[in-house]
Amino acid sequence: MQGWAQIVFYAVVLVVLSYPLGIWMAHVYTRERSDPVERGFLRLLGKDALVDQDWKAYAKSVLMLTVGFTAFLYALLRLQGHLFLNPDHLPAVSWDVALNTVASFVTNTNWQYYGGEYTMSYLSQMAGLAVQQFVSAGVGLAVAAAVIRGIARRGGGTGLGNFWRDLYRSIVYILLPLSLVLAVILLAQGIPQTFHGHATATTLQGAHQSIARGPVASMIAIKQLGTNGGGYYNSNSAVPFENPTPTSNFFEMLAILVIPFGVLVMFGRMVAARRDAWVLYAAVFAIFAIGVAIAYPAEQHASAVLRNSGVNITAGHGQSGGNMTDKEVRFGIANTSLWATATTDVSNGSVNGGHDAFTPFGGSVPLVNMFLGEVEPGGVGSGLYGLIFYVLIAVFVAGLMVGRTPEWLGKKIEAREMKYAAFGALFVPTMVLAMAAAAIVTKSGLASIFNPGAHGFSETLYAYTSQANNNGSAFAGYGATPFSTTLGTVALYFGRFVPLLAGLAIGGSLAAKKTVPASAGTFRTDGPTFGVLVFGVIALTAGLMILPALTLGPIVEGLMN
């Protein structure tokens, strides 16, 4: 009961906060006037920042920024040994891990084939990785705003806004202010923020203990808010220095979902279809709730190994019991299960306990969440255009059922949009299955597996699902080899940019269309029927695609359990 009460309280606070935030974000992206700093910034950037862009120009600016940051970040990681703010004298990051890490951070994934506190210098953490945590999240929000403008546009035209202006506003009006507030909260809870190197302690028994610290709080704030997830420490938010108390845990969990749910509210405002937005809000909220309802009891029930070991796994009498493997005492089972579900409903991927050690069914929740494309409600911005793919498919299916041309929010949905939507929705899951297959039939792929049996397959499937969907959480036993880092790098870039481009293309295509008034034959998309339909489409497209793979991993293991 204690656990469920915490979960329900969390959900209520989340919904309540996402509402005003969404209204604010809609205001940020629709305001005509620029502030003086924004004007100066855009002038400094030059002509590209001063024009209204169609979807292709918008996409080109996104890609150019990504290419530039990829080169810059790779150089920084390779040269960190010669640069400043490296008090513990860490050497260069190896080339394959650096390549994967760069791809991972510019794509808002934050998959980590390295341990932060013993691989990255302070400079790399703050001026390299944490900058991407702002910028990649800002890119996601900017693209979402552009796609929404395309849908909302009345009377034709091709302009979706300006990428640089949207990026500036995402960072300056949304991500940075929230990060400042969250960082102060986290500092008050005890997260370090210092430029001093490792501390050395002499323990009570006389041993030496080296304690890693650094500019942690500033990074953890944006790591949580920007659906990034890349931790300062190897064990991420399980580490007390990254998540010291139940209070810090609550705010970090809130930060995972508040902007993504806010984006749905923002969508409703910007397209002037608030009821439609709430229907989508409810549909994806249901997926979140179902996930928690599976994961928490599964983890509390624990694995056969623990049940048969004879130790006490019953909650109560001074412990939370359950599957405490790779979990922390101060969070217990409820808060770790809730976090695992939330972090994979969006593209966050931070963890406060080890997912590899989750029970078979508990661990299948994050896996399925990610495979659905992280649209529940998905990464900051990227979740929205991911969800739009499913919505268009649902609209199309509904159109077939009632025998009319499908329409959505006053726009006719035709072959072109459907091609983009189907491609956007199916490309990533198809790539994941192909990559997992490649990694499971090759010797170099098998070398990454840590746990024996069906669980080893789950590790592999999880790795490519996570990277291709830009999540970043891991069944962390899965190891870095040149094969796995390279395949992962491909998954990261394609998983980010194929859906992003498909989303922008839909925005561009819809922008040019004239609005058609709703008629008696229009299928209503603002009621519960459509919510159920969207839910069903998500479950039937991606859900069915992963089912055969699930039977080879978590389901087999669950039957053994």
Place this chain on the structure above:
Amino acid sequence: MRALAASLVAIVVFTVVLGLGYPALMTGFAAVAFPGKSTGSLIHRNGTVVGSELAAQSFTSPRYFHERPSATSPAYNAAGTTFSNLGPTNPALAKLVAQNAQAILKLERPYNRGLTISQIPVDAVVPSGSGIDPDITPAYAQLQARRIAAVRHVPLATVQSLIKQNTDERVLGFFGEPGVNVLKLNLALDEGGE
């Protein structure tokens, strides 16, 4: 070309403002507002640093409360955190749990004759998430209390009241789970528990 030029300027501006300015601002603020917490919540005794409130450390002596198992290398490495990543059906997990349980029985039984494996709470035998979980459950602390009282020749009631003093209850009676900070508890024992 225009997009490339804009990108280069943006990279410089963002790196300076978000990568250097923002963390420097937070570091300055933290040094003034939270000097102890921002440098790692270090605990000093007689002028030397003995550890951090937020990191477990190795306790093997029977005079001290013991921490949860750690998967780091070496154990309780606060500069190299890691999960154990042992899957739920991994035979290595079964072996580890059995070993840890036997070690606890062997250690505690001389002071607690009736102790059975079913009285050992699960957190005592499985690795923590960070490898440096500073807390044990109140149940695991109670399990160790008799040994501490006997070895240190102090009344059991004293030990139990020290456990209580060093237990972080649920926040507002609601959030999270109660935990006993092992380092702080052992320091309190050293100070007054002889």
